[in-house]
Amino acid sequence: MSGLSRALCSNSMRPIFIALSGLLVASSVSADPVVNGIVGESVVLPAGLSPQENPSEVEWGWGEKTIALSDENVSVEQFRDRLHLNRRDWSLTINLLRAEDSGEYKRIARAASGQLPTHTVTLRVYEKIESEVTRKPLNETCHATLLCTTNQREHVSYRWKRGDQDLPEHAGTLEVSLSPGEINVIFTCIASNPVSEAAASIRESCAESSGGVSFCVLRMVLLSLGLVLMISAVIGVHVRDCAHTKRNVRRHRAACET
Template identity: 25%
Template structure:
């Protein structure tokens, strides 16, 4: 077809013929010896080869993206095996578009010849002919760009790879901010700083949860991020600088950074471990005192079967024990009692916003134990253990949520209260792409959003590996929960989780305080009884 024209003329004709793919392959076959033209002649026309490369890559599929740390050795794996010996292999490179030959490997007169571009990459390139993979040693940020592999053997195959090389992030530095106004309660305000770079993010972590972060496109300015927390001794705080391939962390040493021994008045906040140790020691001391006093008291009131002791422990009217259960399960409300007297009367009451009823009545009449259950409300789902007073509820439902009160009557009445909350199983979250496209300047065209049917105390969360990075909950259960994954380069494993939230840190602390108050109240009652008995004996 093209016997009387040169390859340059052919390229010119094709460029004027709407870049037809068929003509391109005919030109390729012609210039590589398929139609009698010598293969070495193709290398004699660098301008022709450049034009051919440009024509073949005008459509260009999206390149595979790779990220690497500066100074490392990177191998661009093609995934191929057993490339034929007579195949011509070309690697091209360009910062925006691959247009410079860096590797040419072909067979000429039975001998394999491989030429490397030593002006640009010196001696840092290595080709694997068996797979076509390319290794770059001591890669630098200047090596970022598009790498294109061409394998020519009858047909023409192309692979593209876009490599982004990053410098290691700098070490973070934690310093103390300038003094605030006298009206501020914070006498020490840590600030974390780092030298900014491409795609660098600076973050504060409270234990393992990220609480704040900052990043800027202007890499000429340093990044500064204050730690906006009032009590710095309660948790462990860590500052991290990171880019897609490296990270650096610095842990906050508040004692070293902030001078708490200055002349100014300050408040000492003990850490989590110290709080737990103090609570445990306090509990041990209180239990020891209570045990001694109870031993003395029970020696006097053993004939009451131990119920008088229990009545003393619960006369302070403490907050009901809280229990949480999943709808459809079997729940046993354990009382912690053993050996309840066989002639004691046991009553269970149920109270909610819609009902206040007696649900169990067990007593001894003429030497026979009679136990009556409320079958209108709970049908045949209740069972009483007389030896401990524990109550079992089968197939529990959300309508069974409420306060359950146990009364044991034997001369005097002892009360125990339990607040039961029953939850429905949470729905399975669904991940979809957020509707609406982003701006063209944004490199990510997919924005995942996790959604779930909202219910009581339901929390929807995103996890990056095992770390929770965002969450949402709403009291209005009529609306679905929606939570977008705000990540620019989602290169980790992300999991969306819907769960029922029972109680937070504040609620736990409140319950510990209430428990301590209960222990003190019990101690006061027992101490009063002991002293009154001693006074009566001395009198």
């Protein structure tokens, strides 16, 4: 291969090598971890340190405040009596979590060789989810809209089951329609957030009448029968009036002839 060919080949491969190097560097840098916690419970924030780094000083910060130090106790009103700094791996435990504890926590460490890279942990605190299923309308059978409500408005997902069968609906409402004779069909809503899930169920029925006729059909028959009786009564009154009029006419003619 001539010198010119080698130069062209080298120049054409250089962008590929640069791109591959960038991908390797990007893959070696891990994203800051996200930790989920539950209100009232405990959570551990990892320090992201290896045993080889052996830091001499470690500090945890939240916002603009220092909340834990390796060589002294720190008292911050919001976290009073709720923090524990593990002096083996320098992780930070927060007890009795509150919703307002959510945010970014920074671990700063120094070793004999100098300052170590800062490690950031994002904490998201959620309440344990609760769910309830209600229906509307209240007095209708066979057809209903089921409503799944929770104690939270955000970060909630839903799924539904009919008995043991999963349904495709993934919203907070479910339209149900039962056939006559289906009794005590259980519909279950499972609501979840990133830290917990809760299930709530309701029983639905579509009753039949004693003769095997559905309530809807029976209601239509009764309405039709009532309408027939009403029309028959009107016709009967009309016929009676006509007959009475004819009798009066005949009596009048007979009186005139005599």
